[in-house]
Amino acid sequence: xxxxxxxxxxxxxxxxxxxxxxxxxxxxxxxxxxxxxxxxxxxxxxxxxxxxxxxxxxxxxxxxxxxxxxxxxxxxxxxxxxxxxxxxxxxxxxxxxxxxxxxxxxxxxxxxxxxxxxxxxxxxxxxxxxxxxxxxxxxxxxxxxxxxxxxxxxxxxxxxxxxxxxxxxxxxxxxxxxxxxxxxxxxxxxxxxxxxxxxxxxxxxxxxxxxxxxxxxxxxxxxxxxxxxxxxxxxxxxxxxxxxxxxxxxxxxxxxxxxxxxxxxxxxxxxxxxxxxxxxxxxxxxxxxxxxxxxxxxxxxxxxx
Amino acid sequence: xxxxxxxxxxxxxxxxxxxxxxxxxxxxxxxxxxxxxxxxxxxxxxxxxxxxxxxxxxxxxxxxxxxxxxxxxxxxxxxxxxxxxxxxxxxxxxxxxxxxxxxxxxxxxxxxxxxxxxxxxxxxxxxxxxxxxxxxxxxxxxxxxxxxxxxxxxxxxxxxxxxxxxxxxxxxxxxxxxxxxxxxxxxxxxxxxxxxxxxxxxxxxxxxxxxxxxxxxxxxxxxxxxxxxxxxxxxxxxxxxxxxxxxxxxxxxxxxxxxxxxxxxx
Numbered sequence: 001x002x003x004x005x006x007x008x009x010x011x012x013x014x015x016x017x018x019x020x021x022x023x024x025x026x027x028x029x030x031x032x033x034x035x036x037x038x039x040x041x042x043x044x045x046x047x048x049x050x051x052x053x054x055x056x057x058x059x060x061x062x063x064x065x066x067x068x069x070x071x072x073x074x075x076x077x078x079x080x081x082x083x084x085x086x087x088x089x090x091x092x093x094x095x096x097x098x099x100x101x102x103x104x105x106x107x108x109x110x111x112x113x114x115x116x117x118x119x120x121x122x123x124x125x126x127x128x129x130x131x132x133x134x135x136x137x138x139x140x141x142x143x144x145x146x147x148x149x150x151x152x153x154x155x156x157x158x159x160x161x162x163x164x165x166x167x168x169x170x171x172x173x174x175x176x177x178x179x180x181x182x183x184x185x186x187x188x189x190x191x192x193x194x195x196x197x198x199x200x201x202x203x204x205x206x207x208x209x210x211x212x213x214x215x216x217x218x219x220x221x222x223x224x225x226x227x228x229x230x231x232x233x234x235x236x237x238x239x240x241x242x243x244x245x246x247x248x249x250x251x252x253x254x255x256x257x258x259x260x261x262x263x264x265x266x267x268x269x270x271x272x273x274x275x276x277x278x279x280x281x282x283x284x285x286x287x288x289x290x291x292x293x294x295x296x297x298x299x300x301x302x303x304x305x
Numbered sequence: 306x307x308x309x310x311x312x313x314x315x316x317x318x319x320x321x322x323x324x325x326x327x328x329x330x331x332x333x334x335x336x337x338x339x340x341x342x343x344x345x346x347x348x349x350x351x352x353x354x355x356x357x358x359x360x361x362x363x364x365x366x367x368x369x370x371x372x373x374x375x376x377x378x379x380x381x382x383x384x385x386x387x388x389x390x391x392x393x394x395x396x397x398x399x400x401x402x403x404x405x406x407x408x409x410x411x412x413x414x415x416x417x418x419x420x421x422x423x424x425x426x427x428x429x430x431x432x433x434x435x436x437x438x439x440x441x442x443x444x445x446x447x448x449x450x451x452x453x454x455x456x457x458x459x460x461x462x463x464x465x466x467x468x469x470x471x472x473x474x475x476x477x478x479x480x481x482x483x484x485x486x487x488x489x490x491x492x493x494x495x496x497x498x499x500x501x502x503x504x505x506x507x508x509x510x511x512x513x514x515x516x517x518x519x520x521x522x523x524x525x526x527x528x529x530x531x532x533x534x535x536x537x538x539x540x541x542x543x544x545x546x547x548x549x550x551x552x553x554x555x556x557x558x559x560x561x562x563x564x565x566x567x568x569x570x571x
Contacts, residue, residue: 023437047433047468055426055460062430065416066438067362070430086457089420090427094409 001164004193005103007139008160009034011146012071012101016042022150025060025072027053033073033103033160053078057086057098064096069150072098076105076118076159084124087131091155095130099149101158106244107277107285108163108194114276123249125157126222133222134175135159135243135251137168137196141219144173161194161244163282168196171217178225184214187300188232191242192218192251195270198286199242201293206300213300221251229255230263238303239267242296244286247271268299306349308516314384315345315516316570319543321380321393323566326557329397332405335553337377339480339513339538340447344374346519347445348381356386359412365442366415366431370424371449371478372406373555379403379411387413422455424448425475429461432473432531444473445523451483454492459504465531466505474523474532475506478513480540482551501533513538543570 016022016038023045030036030048039046047063049056053074060070072079079102080087091098102121109117126133134149134156136142142160149156152175171179181196182203191199196217203213214236216228233239239259241252252269259265272289286292306314318341326332348354352365369378376396383390388402388411395401402410406419416427428446435442452458465473477497485491494500498508507527511518513536522534540554541547544566547558558566 023434044437049460049464050467052460052463054422054457055429055464058423058426058457058461059430059433059464061416062368062427062432063434064430065427066431066434068434068437085420086423086426089417090423093417 001166002139003162003164004136004139004142004160005034005162007136007142008101008146008158009037011143013037013041015146015150016045019069019150021067021069023047023063023068023070025049025056025070027051027056027074027078029074035073053082054086057083058090060098061090061096064098069097070099071101073101073103075116076102076121077116080118080121080124088128092128092130095154097153099156099158101160103160104162105159106161106194107272107289107291108161108244108282110282110285111279113279117277119246119272119277120249121159122221122243122245122251126254131155131157131222133157133159134220135192136219137193137217138165140167141171141173145219148173148175159193165194165197173219176220176223176225178228179217179219180214181217182215184212185236186212187238187240187303188214188216188236189240189242189296189300190216190218190229190232190255192221194244195242195291198291198293199296202296202300205293205297211300211304218251221254224254224258226258229258233259233263233265237265238300239265240270240296240299240303241267242270244291245271246274248274266303268303270296270299308520311345311349311516314349315342317384318345318377318380320567320570321383322376323544323558323563323570325376325393325396327560327563328394330557331397332376332557333373333555334376334557335482335540335547336371336449336478336480337374338542338544338547339540340374340377340478341542342514342516343447343476343478343519343536344377344381346516346523348385350520351523353442356413359387363440363442365445367445367447368416368418368424368428369407369447370418371421371447371452372418375405375407378407382413421449421452422457425458425461428473429465429470432465432470433468435472436470446473446475448475448477450477450479450481450488450494453477453494453497462501462504462506469529470531471527471529474534476534476536478538479535480538482540482549482554484551484554486551498535506531506533508533508535510535510537514542545569
């Protein structure tokens with residue numbers, strides 16, 4: 001068990017040793033986002049903006065305009081909501097090498113409550129031209145994603161989580177290419193981030209009911225792996241998307257756009273309803289907000305009726 | 306270039322500003338004209354740059370944080386040789402590289418601006434990179450006075466002094482006007498010099514239409530401190546009917562007014 005933010009911090013520190021062009025920025029949360037691991041190794045290439053996120057994004061843009069690959073980290077709510085305009089004009093429009101690696105995304109932030117639970121960040125980031133969005137499911141994938149996005153030009157949003165999650169061993173990571181974690185023929189569960197683990201649990205639950213569920217880890221939410229989606233739609237005929245994010249504008253919306261235009265397929269979107277979260281333990285919130293494996297299995301069964 | 310030659314360039318910039326915005330039927334002549342002398346000194350005296358090699362790594366950089374003054378920036382870049390002067394006719398027109406606010410398609414533009422308050426942060430990032438790479442280049446930023454109402458300006462101000470960025474010079478185009486009227490009426494920013502000093506900057510106050518004063522202030526260096534030049538200017542400077550008129554913030558001269566403007570700008 002390990003949090004994706006841990007995988008990020010360790011990989012960033014490793015990347016810093018390999019690529020002297022990499023710089024990192026944070027906004028007074030370097031312990032939580034794990035950029036401290038980079039800061040300790042490369043203090044001259046780390047810039048703390050203090051509690052001033054907008055300026056952090058601008059500084060990252062200026063560093064990128066000077067040839068650096070800039071990783072900028074803070075909590076997902078602040079990175080995307082507070083800095084949307086800075087990301088839009090200073091980073092995405094000029095398509096700069098700024099990698100916004102935001103931790104504490106989704107409802108699994110837990111006790112900090114609604115102000116700190118980013119449930120709209122994927123929607124915001126995927127709406128920006130030039131911006132690509134990656135949501136790793138475990139620490140290993142987060143680490144691989146760090147190297148992949150550092151080597152891929154232009155801005156990225158890397159969505160990281162607070163809680164420890166199981167490690168998915170033996171996965172390849174190619175940007176824009178989904179991983180099939182488990183094959184199945186009755187329904188396809190397309191998940192990203194933390195929800196990949198809930199989807200795997202759902203597949204087990206479904207198996208006990210005689211339903212064969214495919215589980216697809218859609219780690220790159222933009223650009224989406226259209227091929228994998230259309231293949232799953234063709235082969236299973238039913239799609240359930242799973243995200244720790246609002247049902248508005250996230251992975252489910254992205255998948256629905258493709259399917260509605262290219263291969264209309266019955267589907268369900270598992271995500272939070274049009275509502276803010278609240279304080280509680282991550283496991284309690286996952287249950288209350290309809291994001292558990294049991295909820296995913298229920299959505300799949302609705303499609304099978 | 307000496308002060309007289311720079312003054313001629315400033316006049317050429319002003320003529321281009323009026324012609325290109327009237328040609329476009331929109332744009333921001335007022336704040337472009339107030340910044341004309343500052344930009345003329347920067348591009349024809351201060352900046353170490355190579356117009357034929359815009360990506361030269363050792364160049365000084367100018368970030369126009371008050372992006373709506375793009376017509377003046379484009380005029381300066383064209384006069385400096387980054388692209389043909391005839392391109393200025395394409396301002397704000399479909400398919401042309403001269404966007405309503407600065408974008409990277411235009412040779413010599415260093416950052417996308419137009420959403421106020423962002424350019425100084427980008428300049429701070431550039432200054433950090435220059436220090437990191439031990440490059441001797443200098444980063445300049447031109448911001449508006451109304452723009453100093455943006456909170457992000459002060460975040461950037463704090464960062465520049467925290468990181469002791471003595472390789473950055475900001476010019477605040479203090480023309481005293483913003484879209485809705487005088488800055489003192491819309492949202493007071495005074496005492497402006499005291500604010501910049503309180504944020505750890507070395508402050509120089511000048512007449513922003515005196516070429517020698519601009520030259521002197523831009524040449525100033527202060528060990529360990531960023532520099533803020535508060536340039537007192539007149540919005541619409543050089544065109545009598547535009548001077549100190551908030552209405553010409555975002556409205557060009559009519560064709561008839563343009564003729565008068567060009568007569569005055571000799």
